[in-house]
Amino acid sequence: MKLVRFGAPGEEKPGLIDGNGAIRDLSSVVKDIDGSALSKSGLDKIRSVSVDDLPVVQGSVRLGSCVTGVGNFIAVGLNYADHAAESGMPVPAEPVLFNKAPSCIVGPDDTVLIPPGSEKTDWEVELAIVIGERASYVSEADALNYVAGYCVCNDVSERAYQLERGGGQWAKGKGCPTFGPLGPWMVTKDEIEDVQNLAMTLSVNGQTMQNGSTRTMVFQVPFLVSHISQFMTLMPGDVITTGTPPGVGMGQKPPRYLKPGDSIRVEIQGLGVQNQRVAAT
Known part of the structure; x- marks a missing residue:
């Protein structure tokens, strides 16, 4: 999977890149691309969702840092x-x-x-x-x-x-x-x-x-x-x-x-x- 965060600074949403290169909105699945989403259980939760059921993000959007809540x-x-x-x-x-x-x-x-x-x-x-x-x-x-x-x-x-x-x-x-x-x-x-x-x-x-x-x-x-x-x-x-x-x-x-x-x-x-x-x- 390719996981992204998109949106204005401080307002980013979680997403993934589908097979066609489009961003799919993951907001209904995880809160953000942070430690909880990146754990084995968090990644398994994302993998369990059908990509085709996720909304396509329309238009050009800013990409934020691909991970947030970095402690170290x-x-x-x-x-x-x-x-x-x-x-x-x-x-x-x-x-x-x-x-x-x-x-x-x-x-x-x-x-x-x-x-x-x-x-x-x-x-x-x-x-x-x-x-x-x-x-x-x-x-x-x-x-x-x-x-x-x-x-x-x-x-x-x-x-x-x-x-x-x-x-x-x-x-x-x-x-x-x-x-x-x-x-x-x-x-x-x-x-x-x-x-x-x-x-x-x-x-x-x-x-x-x-x-x-x-x-x-x-x-x-x-x-x-x-x-x-x-x-x-x-x-x-x-x-x-x-x-x-x-x-x-x-x-x-x-x-x-x-x-x-x-x-x-x-x-x-x-x-x-x-x-x-x-x-x-």
């Missing part, structure tokens, strides 16, 4: 060896973890806002994992049993805040408003044949900047879910964004950063496309 928005740093190299940092012996503020989450096509005074706002295409069951101290072998599905994340980052403020404070550069576009939809894990073999691309103003694949991740999805669950309890609806391949603005020669008026296109094979415009705050 966890990010993994330097999870692609070639990205670590372009960042001038070693490949870590175990995952680098930091938090993105859940308040930075927006829809896949919402405007990305450059913070006041920022000169180093950057882009990162990333695979995001959406948790479906409470996970605490889970094994790598069992980890996928706790995953509801996957979505696209643009891990927007302000590099000066991240690396130059207070000796390096990654959370400072990762949680600004609009720095977490998620979607367009969450794809349940049964629809993804091999999550470790998905093409990933990001372009700025039509120029391809990132062109990678999840197969080159240093730490793969089952390991990440298991590893993170050793340090915190993951809850249904939590999101883990898993790192980016090379091609970020910081790694360009000379570095290139986002500016008002830029357009960003973010795509992961099987998970959909995001399109954002950049504006000043």
Whole structure:
């Protein structure tokens, strides 16, 4: 299934994408695409409904973040060896973890806002994992049993805040408003044949900047879910964004950063496309 949230900011309704690409309204089945809907029982409830009986959403609608009520928005740093190299940092012996503020989450096509005074706002295409069951101290072998599905994340980052403020404070550069576009939809894990073999691309103003694949991740999805669950309890609806391949603005020669008026296109094979415009705050 491909689950979406549609409507004006703060007024989104739950939906799914049918076989023809139309949005079907799930409001009569679940309250929202949140932790309760993403649990095994919640997904089974959605699957039990005939898609043809759900109302078709007419016309063009805004898509919100594909999941709401996110408690933990966890990010993994330097999870692609070639990205670590372009960042001038070693490949870590175990995952680098930091938090993105859940308040930075927006829809896949919402405007990305450059913070006041920022000169180093950057882009990162990333695979995001959406948790479906409470996970605490889970094994790598069992980890996928706790995953509801996957979505696209643009891990927007302000590099000066991240690396130059207070000796390096990654959370400072990762949680600004609009720095977490998620979607367009969450794809349940049964629809993804091999999550470790998905093409990933990001372009700025039509120029391809990132062109990678999840197969080159240093730490793969089952390991990440298991590893993170050793340090915190993951809850249904939590999101883990898993790192980016090379091609970020910081790694360009000379570095290139986002500016008002830029357009960003973010795509992961099987998970959909995001399109954002950049504006000043």
